[in-house]
Amino acid sequence: MRKLVALPVLSADALSSVAYGPEAMLAILVPAGTTGLAYSLPVAGVIVLLMLAVGLSYRQTIRAYPHGGGSYIVAGDNLGRVPGLVAAAGLMIDYVLTVAVSIASGVAAITSAIPSLASDTVPIGVAVIVLLLAGNLRGIRQAGVLFAAPTYAFIAAMFALIAFGLADAADHGFQPRPAPPVAVTETVGLLLIMRAFSSGATAMTGIEAISNAVPAFRPVEWRNARTTLTWMVGLLIAMFTGTIILIHLSGVVPGTRETVLSQLAHLSFGSGGMYVFIQAATAAVLLLAANTAYNDFPRVLSLLARDDYAPRLFMRLGDRLAYSNGILLLSLAAALVFIAFDGLTSSLIPLYAVGVFLAFALSQAGMVVHWWRLRDRHWRKSLLFNAAGCLLSAVVFITAGISKFTAGAWVAIVAVVLFLVVTLRIRHHYETARAALRLRAHTVELPTHITEGPLPAQRPSFTHPRPGVAEENEENEELPEEVRHLSVVTIATLDLAGMRALAYAASFQQPVLALHISVTEEEAERFRNYWTLWGDRLPLEIVVSPYRATVAPLVHYIEALHQQHPDLTLTVILPEIITRHRRHQFLHSRTATRLRRALRPLPKIVITTVPFHL
Structure with missing residues (x-):
């Protein structure tokens, strides 16, 4: 792929997270009233630093793994079998929740524009999952033009919204509008700030996608991949920062009936064509982001099956050259999660942060070990970047696990433990079966060559049968x-x-x-x-x-x-x-x-x- 095509294809997941990341952070601060909302800018600033650090660390991953370096491969190669499986568990949870969260947020964008559909959130979301399942089983692939249009439309919509909102704020001397009165149910404390930070950090989901797909670029692959990653991180930081500033200046707070982006678009453009364009672009890129998991989840599952950590049926390609069994499993898991949490983005976010940053932390820890062993040119600088990314990702993972444990993070943690137990048991069974089936010298003889009778004289040609x-x-x-x-x-x-x-x-x-x-x-x-x-x-x-x-x-x-x-x-x-x-x-x-x-x-x-x- 050219860089201009690779950017929207591989960045849809990361860039679309701007639609729900800032809102997830504010939703935690709102119960603390005006005092809590005052922390939105400092918390967002720390998240931007995290984006920058993780982006720089993944640039090092691309240089070290020019043929693609997913978290499972990097952690497994450098940290060992169990850390690699834990990273894979984080990835699998990430992909399932990418589908659930992206669809939940996309449906929220639709219901914000058409409130009468709010009661049908779950049926609409399940219908979208069924459509994604049907499309991917038929072998639909990431076509450049198909993926480029919604992503570039969303980028254009976001920058138009930010530019118009900042211009309007400039007319008022950048004086923040007062936020509507909200009931204060919590006090500002360290735990509240930690929860807001871990929720807002979900705006980074999908940032690793480019490092997984380095071979998909035109030569020189790793150099083009690093350039595209830099563009993506730059756009992500600009859109996230602009959205947070705009929310701060406009006094918008999250609500149950309308998303924050919809409120901002209403304030800037009313209910006209520009508002419809922003909502349509947001919904399209979010649904597109859900589809990216359909390429990565079956691929990681096939790698696990190749290494005997998953049933070998997940290595099987269907007639349309798609990993049909992996696609079916992803659809089923995402639908169950979506239904269990009523299709609410706010309820799904606590699960999301755990898997994402667990995989980030282990991948970056693996890179630290890689540079320490290799010690080639500039290894100290690369090790420093990856160590910073590892430390910050681990902080977010621990923060999310502790602060959101009762809110649903325990589900993700239990899922990781179960995944580890099941995969190790599967590997043990395959090793036992291999030992039982292994041939040993002087114990087995092949049957003698039977030459009598009608053996084919040549390899059959694959032709249609003759009539009659x-x-x-x-x-x-x-x-x-x-x-x-x-x-x-x-x-x-x-x-x-x-x-x-x-x-x-x-x-x-x-x-x-x-x-x-x-x-x-x-x-x-x-x-x-x-x-x-x-x-x-x-x-x-x-x-x-x-x-x-x-x-x-x-x-x-x-x-x-x-x-x-x-x-x-x-x-x-x-x-x-x-x-x-x-x-x-x-x-x-x-x-x-x-x-x-x-x-x-x-x-x-x-x-x-x-x-x-x-």
């Missing part, structure tokens, strides 16, 4: 000697389960063909070398599937084999792992069921499984 093939070769064998067999054994890895399936197929004394699906040509060559090492006693066919799909390539291959040898009865044999506990079964492939469903329409094909009990 099915009619010419109907399933009319009535005697055993009329049935001509070919067993196709699908082998994912050379392990005891695969050896058992091959032995079972060879026991019929009929032709056997081993079939392996590889993700890359390199993996295919590696598997071929393993096959040769273990005897190369059966013919092997390898199909390369670069999108990690397994069922579709298997179906295509078997269909082509059936078309070229319609006289054969193909028996597709799959090894199947049977676990001792039912709860572990979903951690293993369910290919047999899906393959049986896909091949059922074809004649003369039999699907059978050979169980291997762990």
Whole structure:
């Protein structure tokens, strides 16, 4: 991507948080009355310093990880397995709440302009989640123009609002208007200030997105990514600062029926076309920000599955080349959270800060260790920036965890602990299964090469069947000697389960063909070398599937084999792992069921499984 396209695509989440970050901070200070609101500017100033420090620290991350450095990767590489998983937990919570909070804030922008829809907040939000689910399952990707228009429209709307508001304030000598009277229910104290700070800091959500997507830039990738990050942080600081100053000068306070941005737009432009434009741009960019999580959440989940910390089904790409299972899980989790908190942004914010800044802190701590180990040119300066970002992020995380514990932060903390326990248990199960399935020298022999019978002379070509093939070769064998067999054994890895399936197929004394699906040509060559090492006693066919799909390539291959040898009865044999506990079964492939469903329409094909009990 060019920088002008990458900026709106990757910054929608961060920039849109201006729509709810300042309001979340003020909502904490309002119960303390005028005295509490007087702290809005100092607290906002500290948040701006935090934005600057974290932005500078992520510039160092981009330099150190030019191929993309998400919190899970950085923390895992430099701090170890458990910190990496904790960072991943923070990321997963962040992405779920990005969907819930962005949609809640976007719906609030709509209901502020159309108050009659206020009672339908939850149904509208759930409907938006369903639309995002449907769109992403169909493989909709981040198109530059699609993402650029709403983000640039929101930037234009915010700067127009800030410029007009400051110009109007200049006519009055920048004298703040008195805030409307509010009931004082709290006193100003350290805990109140801490809560306001942690709530306002949610305006930084999404600031790490550019460091995750460095390879998406045009060359030189890391340099363009750092430039784009600088633009994003600059815009974020300018919009956040301008909004806070405008709120201070106008005397606007958060309300339950209308957002702060809507109140500011009403004061500046009335209810005319400019007000509608601001509200529409705000709603559009917030809903767009929710969609960014649909790209990052499934990707992180696939990385966890690759490392055996999540079920391997999350590595599977759907027919539209999207991580369908991860998208479904994100939609379900976001919908449940949205419904549980009645679609209220103010109720969701306490959960948000914990996950975001936990991931920030661990990522920056990992970078401190990285620079200390590497000690290359300018390592001291880079370490200082990352240490400052780590310290400030940790302060926000601890502050949010303590000050908002009873308000909902405990949910996020419990979710992190549960995530850690579950992922470690999943890894333990996979390690146990791998040990049970591992081949050992001189303990397993491949079946002998069976040369009698009808083996395919060449790899089948993937063509459509000739007209009349099915009619010419109907399933009319009535005697055993009329049935001509070919067993196709699908082998994912050379392990005891695969050896058992091959032995079972060879026991019929009929032709056997081993079939392996590889993700890359390199993996295919590696598997071929393993096959040769273990005897190369059966013919092997390898199909390369670069999108990690397994069922579709298997179906295509078997269909082509059936078309070229319609006289054969193909028996597709799959090894199947049977676990001792039912709860572990979903951690293993369910290919047999899906393959049986896909091949059922074809004649003369039999699907059978050979169980291997762990």
